[in-house]
Amino acid sequence: MDYVYEPQKKVPVFEEADVIVVGGGPAGIGAALAAARNGAKTIVxxxxxxxxxxxxxxxxxxxxxxxxxIQGGVITDIIDRLGAEGGILRDRSPRTRTAAFTSTNFDCEVYKFMLDDMMAEAGVxxxxxxxxxxxxxxxxxxxxIFIECIQGRFVILGKVxxxxxxxxxIAWKSGVPCMDDGHGRGPKKGRHMGLGCRFYISGVDVEKFQKFKKENPDDWTGLYGGRSLVTKAKAEGKYYGYRESLIVNTSKPGVAMIEGFNSPLAEGHHGWMIEDVTAGEIDLRKQVFSAYRLLKNNVPGFENSSVEKTxxxxxxxxTHRILGEYVLAEKDIYEGRTFDDSVVISNMGPDIYGPDEEHVYEVVRPHDIPYRCLVAKDTDNLLAAGATLSADFYAFAADRYGAPSMCTGQAAGTAAALAARLNVTTRKLDVKLLQDTLRKNGAPVTVKDLPADILETYEQRYQKNRKITDL
Ligand SMILES: Cc1cc2nc3c(=O)[nH]c(=O)nc-3n(C[C@H](O)[C@H](O)[C@H](O)COP(=O)(O)OP(=O)(O)OC[C@H]3O[C@@H](n4cnc5c(N)ncnc54)[C@H](O)[C@@H]3O)c2cc1C
Incomplete structure (x- = not known):
């Protein structure tokens, strides 16, 4: 039997809102705070x-x-608040304009707790x-949208x-056109990035580990290391993992965050096929325990440690992205293209894991993200934000990251609040009004507004670091 029919049923309305934000990641956080702060009744x-x-x-x-x-408004408030709550663990942002890649780490438990408060304060x-x-x-x-929860199945009605x-x-399950194209060129054309993970090890003697790193500088630089250990263990069949080194971040007392795992996807397979997701989980857990045992048995500081959290x-x-009125292209991000309807600037380059074992990160120029990348093609009142952005594989591989996601979320939330207030569809919204509102709320909207000295520093960074493989 190939199909059965579900019986039709009457679904009760749970709530009505101006703006419904589905998904509370960085994009949803940016969207919800921006929508509510611009006066919309908002539900996440x-x-x-x-x-x-x-x-x-x-x-x-x-x-x-x-x-x-490059980024402002909601994200600035969040970083400031994380700082005030003691939640910033390692801040590398001052080097961003010159270094190929920098990261600001935060405590995710402080983040969760703090965000509940911020949403309540905004009335979300x-x-x-x-x-x-x-x-x-x-x-x-x-x-x-239709929702399902422990209480049952309901409808939430909303303007955007x-x-x-x-x-x-939501888009994909509702028949709205989406993209799931994979690599756009070369022998990997059509194939998708692998699945990955991070995990925490607790009970680490961080001082002892740092001393060991200092004594072994050829093997350990910055967060990356264990090169000869990993290579030897791999050759002896004692390590299961794809990278030639591990990323070991010890910015939290007593804890190491380990990263650098990939579970490749075979041709024709996707991160949205549930059997692949399940196989990926199992494979990643195997990599996690292999890395943990390698560290525990060989690296000073890890002797009394245990896996704290996966x-x-x-x-x-x-996975899927919404097909928008414009598809941001690889060329746009390398060239640092500007658009008249830009609502976000991004400085992120493609960070591509897989489909096999490779990791490529490429530096690009600061580039604009136009409003049309948030607006679903031929569908009214549906906006994309974060990793659902309308972009080709390479532009998506860049702008799916945390900061651009929060900023596209902020742009979508602001647009949604304006559309709801003015009673216009998202496709008919006056983009100039949206840009002015974003600027008023502290968000840079286009590369055209960046001062010449900042652009020049980014240009030098681009020329120096155009292509980096396996950070
Ligand atoms: C291990 C790892 C390392 C990374 N490293 C970095 C890094 O160093 N720097 C960086 O900037 N970024 C990094 N990223 C990328 C970054 O975290 C993501 O790109 C970003 O979180 C995407 O944001 P988003 O809000 O679009 O989506 P997500 O973060 O995926 O959030 C989507 C949310 O929607 C919810 N959701 C999904 N479907 C539904 C549904 N049907 N109904 C209700 N809720 C739903 C999910 O539960 C989730 O909370 C990393 C990601 C991972 C996992």
Missing amino acids: IEKFGALGGMQTQAMSSTFSLLDPA KLLYHTTGVGAVREENALKG IIDSTGNAD GTIPILRD
Whole structure:
């Protein structure tokens, strides 16, 4: 039997809102705070029990390449608040304009706790442990979403829906055109990035480990290391992992955060096929324990350690994105292209894991993200944000990151609030008004506004670091 039919049923309306944000990752956080601060009745639907998305569920508690000239508004408030709450663990943002890659790490438990407060202060209603399962559609316009939670199945009606699910869950499950194209050229054409993860080890004698690193500088630089250990163990069949080194971040007392795992996806396989996700989880857990045992048995400082925490979800790097009115292209981000309808600047370059064992990060010029990349093509009242952005594989591999996601979220939330207030569709919204509102709220909107000296520093960085493979 290939199919069965579900019986039709009457679904009760749970709530009505101006703006429904589905997914509470960095994009959803930016969207919800911006929408509510611009006067919209805003509700967030999140399938787990906290905000943060991958930043908390997969523990990617990092904003890379933070620069106040590039990102502002909600993200500035969040970083300031994290600082005030003692939640910033390691701040590398002052080097962003010159270094190829910098990261600012934060404590994801402080982040979760703090975000609940920030949402309450802004008047955002949160529904945790609730999954958006599809949209209420009337011809080419969305009118709300269906949700499922422990209480049952309901409808939430809204004027604008922001799909910030990280994988265009609402759009894709509602038949709105989406992209899932994979690599755009070369022998890997059509193939997708692998699944990844981070994990924490506690009981680490960080001082002892740092001393060991200093004594072995050829093997350990910055966060990257264990090269000869990993290579030898791999050759002897005693290590299961894809990288030739490990990323070991010890910015939290007694704890090491380990990163650098990839579970490649075979041709024709995707991070949204559930059997692949399950196989990826199992494979990643095997890599995690192999790395942990390697460190515990060989590296001073790890003798009395134990695995503290692995993520609730693996990193699903590359799933569905919404097809928008414009598809941001690889060329746009390398050239640092500007657009008249730009609403966000990004300084992030493509960070590509896989499909096989390689990791490539490429530096690009600061570039604009136009409003049309947030606006679903031919569908009214649906906006993309974060990893659901309308972009080709390479532009997506860049602008899916934490900071650009929060900023596209902020742009989507602001647009949604304006559209709801003015009673216009998201496709008809006056972009000049949106840009002015974003600027008023502290968000830079286009590379055209960047001072010449900042652009020049970024240009030098681009010329120096154009291509970096395996950081
Ligand atoms: C291990 C790891 C390392 C990383 N390293 C970095 C780094 O160093 N620097 C950096 O800037 N970025 C990094 N990233 C990337 C960054 O975390 C993501 O790109 C970013 O979180 C994407 O944001 P988002 O809000 O679009 O999606 P997500 O963070 O994926 O959030 C989506 C949210 O939607 C929820 N959701 C999904 N479907 C539904 C549904 N149907 N109903 C309700 N809720 C739903 C999910 O539970 C989730 O909370 C890393 C990611 C990982 C996992």
